[in-house]
Amino acid sequence: MIGLVPIGDTDISLLESLRAPLEEIFGQKSRIADKIPLPKESWHRDRKQYFASSILAVLPSPSLSADGVLGVVDVDLFAQGLNFVFGQADVTGRRAVISLYRLRQEFYGLPHDEDIFRQRALKEAVHELGHTYGLGHCPNPACVMHFSNTLSDTDLKGWKFCSVCKRRMEV
Ligand SMILES: [Zn+2]
Ligand SMILES: [Zn+2]
Known part of the structure; x- marks a missing residue:
């Protein structure tokens, strides 16, 4: 089971649109x-941004070892040493967060x-959840x-795993 957690003022219909493709790619409900x-x-x-790690810390922990939890925010996130992040994963805790803030065309x-917008959100969601399932970055x-x-x-990039990452997911 993958848990999707809306945090703050996040559009639920966007989360709904992520469900079917996430279920397909991870083979989970x-x-x-x-x-x-x-x-x-x-x-x-001072930065007028939100610290990603502090948001990860309040996400509920997955109940089973195979679970992943993804928080979704619609505010700008940053991490130590980075101006901003699209998302961040807590690999050992199997929790991740993505931000929709910089994914809209109007931001640019x-x-x-x-x-x-929805394609970008899906890619970020699969990417961060992929980290919670033990995958690293792919060349x-x-x-x-x-x-x-x-x-x-x-x-x-696409929203799917390449054959190498797919095999790693399955072990
Ligand atoms: Zn990553
Ligand atoms: Zn790959």
Whole structure:
């Protein structure tokens, strides 16, 4: 079971749209958990961003060892030493968080495109959940586990695992 957790002001319909493809790719059922508030301690007043690790810390732990939990926020996230992150995973805790904040075309001054937005969200979701299932970064730029430094890396890659990552997932 994959648990999807809306955090703060996150659109539930986006989470709904992630369910079917996530179930297909991980071969598990999914459910949307109750919304939880953004933890106050994650807000960094000077940066005007939220600290990803503080958000990971308040996510519920998966109940079974095979489970993964994905939190979804619609605020800007940062991590130690990075200006921003699209997402972050707590590999040992099998929890991950993604941010929708920088995935919309309008963030870059372009007209809204719902399809592109949902595709990016799915890629980030599969990528961070892939980490919680033990996968590292993949050198194949078409693989969903390829590291996205910028959004154009995200747009270049697919939402599926390459054959090498797929085999690693199955062991
Ligand atoms: Zn990664
Ligand atoms: Zn791969």
